[in-house]
Structure formats: structure tokens, C-alpha cells
Amino acid sequence: MRRFSFEELIKHCVDRQSPQHNAAWRQFYDDYKGHIYKCVGERVRDYNNSLANRDPGKLTDDNVLIVLETLRKKLGNFRVKEGEKKFLRYLATTSCNAVNQYMRPKYISGMVDPPKADQPFSRKKIGKNTAFEVYDFLIRTLRRSNSGKGNIERDIHIFYLYKMNGLSQTAVAGHPCMEKVNPRIVEVATARIRKSLKNNPEFIDRLKS
Amino acid sequence: MNKENWHLELGQALAVLKAKRGVEAAREVLSLSPSQENYINELSQAFKRLHTKATISALFADIPLHMCRVNQSLIRDNVELVLAIFLCEIPGKDCPRLLKHLNSCFHCEEEFAEVLREYHKQLQLLSD
Ligand SMILES: [Zn+2]
Numbered sequence: 001m002r003r004f005s006f007e008e009l010i011k012h013c014v015d016r017q018s019p020q021h022n023a024a025w026r027q028f029y030d031d032y033k034g035h036i037y038k039c040v041g042e043r044v045r046d047y048n049n050s051l052a053n054r055d056p057g058k059l060t061d062d063n064v065l066i067v068l069e070t071l072r073k074k075l076g077n078f079r080v081k082e083g084e085k086k087f088l089r090y091l092a093t094t095s096c097n098a099v100n101q102y103m104r105p106k107y108i109s110g111m112v113d114p115p116k117a118d119q120p121f122s123r124k125k126i127g128k129n130t131a132f133e134v135y136d137f138l139i140r141t142l143r144r145s146n147s148g149k150g151n152i153e154r155d156i157h158i159f160y161l162y163k164m165n166g167l168s169q170t171a172v173a174g175h176p177c178m179e180k181v182n183p184r185i186v187e188v189a190t191a192r193i194r195k196s197l198k199n200n201p202e203f204i205d206r207l208k209s
Numbered sequence: 210m211n212k213e214n215w216h217l218e219l220g221q222a223l224a225v226l227k228a229k230r231g232v233e234a235a236r237e238v239l240s241l242s243p244s245q246e247n248y249i250n251e252l253s254q255a256f257k258r259l260h261t262k263a264t265i266s267a268l269f270a271d272i273p274l275h276m277c278r279v280n281q282s283l284i285r286d287n288v289e290l291v292l293a294i295f296l297c298e299i300p301g302k303d304c305p306r307l308l309k310h311l312n313s314c315f316h317c318e319e320e321f322a323e324v325l326r327e328y329h330k331q332l333q334l335l336s337d
């Protein structure tokens with residue numbers, strides 16, 4: 001079998017009508033699976049440290065499948081003229097985003113509803129970049145679905161301190177800049193955040209009812 | 210403050226000042242090092258200046274709403290603000306600007322949490 005050049009390869013992968021479509025995807029997988037596995041593996045390892053009971057090999061395979069699905073849909077967005085070197089960077093970004101998208105809700109669900117067999121939660125083991133990704137996503141999600149609610153920034157801050165950073169309820173209640181916070185209010189704020197996440201499509205099936 | 214454990218030293222110093230029992234009384238309980246005692250005394254002086262200048266509300270009003278730039282940190286670099294946050298008794302002190310900044314700035318949020326954790330721990334030791 002003749003091998004496709006880089007430009008032909010991408011062209012046939014994108015074009016579903018092409019008679020070479022399946023052959024092109026076979027070559028695509030051969031050529032790039034090493035790179036994809038490497039990008040996916042690093043991120044998955046980071047999350048997986050907090051999801052201790054999962055088989056890391058299977059989790060990586062699951063995520064690679066998701067990356068390939070994403071590429072099947074979005075490969076057309078890549079401009080072939082940018083060349084293969086740029087493409088490798090595009091693959092790395094796409095892999096990273098896909099893993100984050102798949103793993104973040106799992107991780108956050110584990111934080112909200114511990115412990116579940118497949119998602120025991122341990123914040124300390126997650127890497128700094130991944131922790132930032134999770135945090136950033138959480139804040140954007142909560143702000144979007146609670147815009148206009150007066151207490152939302154306060155609730156988010158309490159939730160971060162108590163659930164994501166693991167401060168005790170009394171430590172949070174001793175916060176110097178929030179009036180009248182006590183352990184019960186910490187619970188109430190956490191419950192409000194949980195409820196808000198539960199109404200979010202990404203979490204609907206994940207959180208206990 | 211560029212030391213690795215600055216948030217521990219800061220949290221401890223804030224707890225000693227909050228407890229208002231003086232450095233001598235805290236020395237026994239927390240086994241303070243001479244350099245930590247110096248640091249606490251420095252912060253105590255800075256706090257006294259802060260009150261007379263009545264700049265507290267200006268400090269809060271100056272809190273940026275967005276993320277700090279790389280290598281900058283509101284909690285590490287703005288000692289006056291941190292003193293005001295932890296030690297000032299202001300009625301209606303709920304501070305939306307501070308909470309908004311912390312929520313928007315992961316770096317400051319993490320640092321604030323570390324300082325609060327240590328502050329709480331040391332304050333408990335002092336009140337036992
Ligand atoms: Zn900041």
C-alpha cells in the first residue's frame with residue numbers, strides 16, 4: 001500500500017466521501033498514535049492519582065478513543081498548509097483539551113460526592129497545571145449558571161477552601177473577611193454549589209441525586 | 210518574603226497579633242525563633258502605622274478584580290492589605306472585592322488558603 005503524504009493524509013481523513021477515507025485513518029492511527037498516547041498519558045496520570053482505583057491503562061485507552069472521536073469531527077479545522085510540525089502541536093492541544101473535558105467532571109464529582117468507588121478524591125496529588133484547569137473550569141461554570149446571585153462569590157470561595165483545598169469547617173469559619181460564617185453556613189454554601197453543579201449538563205449523570 | 214515557607218511564618222505572625230497576648234506569651238507556646246519574633250514585631254509596627262493612616266478602605270478598594278500577573282501575588286507582596294484583612298475590626302467587613310479577586314486568581318487563592326490554614330492552627334494553639 002502506498003503511503004499518503006501529510007497533506008493527502010489529512011485531506012482524505014477529513015473527506016468522508018473519499019474512497020481512501022478508511023485507509024487514510026488507518027495510516028493516521030499508525031503515524032500519530034505514539035504522539036497521542038504520550039500527550040494523553042501525561043494528563044491522565046495527573047488526574048488518575050486522585051482517582052486511585054482506576055486502571056490507568058484502561059483510563060488512557062478510554063481517553064485516546066475520545067481524542068480520536070474529537071479528531072474525526074474537528075480535523076477539518078486544521079489548516080494543512082501549516083505543516084506537520086504545527087500539526088503535532090495541534091494534536092497535543094487537542095489531546096489535552098479532550099482529556100480535561102472528560103476528566104474534569106469526574107474529578108469535580110469526586111470532590112463534591114466523596115467517596116465513590118471510582119472517584120476517591122485527593123486534591124494534594126493533582127498537579128498544579130491540572131488543578132488550575134479544574135479550578136478555572138469550576139469558576140467559569142459556577143459564575144455562568146449563577147450570574148446575578150448575590151452570594152455566589154462567597155459560596156465559591158467557601159467551596160474552594162473547604163472542598164478543593166481541604167481546610168476544616170472551623171478554619172473556614174474563622175475566615176477574617178466573611179462575617180457570620182460558621183460551620184453550618186459552610187455546609188449550606190457547599191450544598192448550594194453542589195446543587196448548582198447538579199443542574200449543569202456535564203454533571204447531571206455523575207452526582208448522586 | 211521570598212522564603213519557601215513564608216505563608217507559614219505569615220500565618221503564625223497574624224495569629225500572634227490577633228491573639229493580642231504579646232510576643233513574650235506566644236514565645237513559650239509556639240517556640241518562636243528569634244528571627245520569627247523580629248518578623249512579628251515588624252508586622253506589629255506596620256499594623257500600628259496602618260491604623261493611624263486610616264488607609265484601610267483604600268487598600269480594599271485597590272484590590273484588582275482580575276488575576277495577578279505572573280510572579281506577583283496580592284497575598285505575598287501586599288503586607289498592609291494582608292494585615293487589614295486579618296486584623297482590622299471593621300463593621301460589615303464582608304469584602305466582595307477580595308473574594309472576587311481570590312476566586313479569579315488561582316495563585317492568590319492558593320496562597321490565601323495556606324496562610325488561613327496556618328493562622329487558624331496557630332490561633333488554636335494560642336487559645337488552648
Ligand atoms: Zn492575585
Ligand SMILES: [Zn+2]
Binds near residue numbers: 269302
Ligand atoms: Zn474584606
